Amino acid sequence: MTLITDDRCLEFSTPGHPERPTRVSRTVDLMRTQKVLEIEWAGLASVSDACLLRAHTAEHLARLNVARDFDGDTAYHPGIGEHARRGVGGALKAMMRCREGGHAMSLMRPPGHHATRGQAMGFCYLGSLGVAALEARATGVSRIALFDFDVHHGNGTEDIVKGVPGVTFVSVHQYPCYPGTGEADVGGNCFNFPVAPRTAREVWRGVFEKALGRIRELRPEVVGISAGFDAYVRDPLANGTLEREDFHWLGRQVRELGVPAFSVLEGGYSLDLPDLVFHYLLGLEGKEFK
Numbered sequence: 001m002t003l004i005t006d007d008r009c010l011e012f013s014t015p016g017h018p019e020r021p022t023r024v025s026r027t028v029d030l031m032r033t034q035k036v037l038e039i040e041w042a043g044l045a046s047v048s049d050a051c052l053l054r055a056h057t058a059e060h061l062a063r064l065n066v067a068r069d070f071d072g073d074t075a076y077h078p079g080i081g082e083h084a085r086r087g088v089g090g091a092l093k094a095m096m097r098c099r100e101g102g103h104a105m106s107l108m109r110p111p112g113h114h115a116t117r118g119q120a121m122g123f124c125y126l127g128s129l130g131v132a133a134l135e136a137r138a139t140g141v142s143r144i145a146l147f148d149f150d151v152h153h154g155n156g157t158e159d160i161v162k163g164v165p166g167v168t169f170v171s172v173h174q175y176p177c178y179p180g181t182g183e184a185d186v187g188g189n190c191f192n193f194p195v196a197p198r199t200a201r202e203v204w205r206g207v208f209e210k211a212l213g214r215i216r217e218l219r220p221e222v223v224g225i226s227a228g229f230d231a232y233v234r235d236p237l238a239n240g241t242l243e244r245e246d247f248h249w250l251g252r253q254v255r256e257l258g259v260p261a262f263s264v265l266e267g268g269y270s271l272d273l274p275d276l277v278f279h280y281l282l283g284l285e286g287k288e289f290k
Helices: 022-033 049-053 058-063 080-100 128-138 155-161 201-218 244-255 273-284
Strands: 002-004 040-042 104-106 144-148 167-174 190-195 222-227 261-265
Touching (some): 002 080, 022 261, 022 273, 049 058, 049 080, 080 128, 128 144, 128 222, 128 261, 144 155, 144 201, 155 167, 167 201, 190 201, 244 273, 261 273
Parallel strands (some): 002 040, 002 104, 104 261, 144 222, 167 190, 222 261
């Protein structure tokens, strides 16, 4: 298991905002001190403008340098463009490492799956998973599937990969919920599995199985995962019902796809986030629930 992080992702914050540095710092601390998983730590991949421009408009990249908030949830911070670029670098390194063998996960912030081709929103500035998917396609991967289990629909990733040959997006998310998208399939390659608020966790698992079944049918060479942990029963931003056992189970389901897989941290705003990530990784590595 390879984990990717960089302490510079802790350098920006908004007082009282749920997307805060401790999401990553506490998770990294737990991963460094646990004794169950064998972890190799890695730094970030470099990110070229050409790589970003496959997924985003030039106008959007320029807007990241304008000192003005993007919306009520998504603040401008000095250097936010570089912070977001490093988040992309984590996703790219995770994608590269999984292609070499084994699982990999980027533990970086800001998250990325709400950033569309031309807009920062929902705490997200650049679409890390979408950029990594297009880079994989450009460097020899014929078929890549993206699986998003964040409680919020990955509208940004969908916008980036919609209609792109060789890329499939599959999302399980609460609906209705922010950002208000994801009710139906779009583009011929983006498949959405909405789940109503407060749905029982056993039903969530059934929906996950259907979504993963769609991925199996496509026989991808690589799977990229938007790993959001905010469908957790005690997360403050949605109405999910999942427990840590369910994230361990999700990790096992991804493992059983039998395909090289890489994960990118998205949402998850409870104090239990480090434990949820740990159990997901246990499942990915075929370890027993702790």
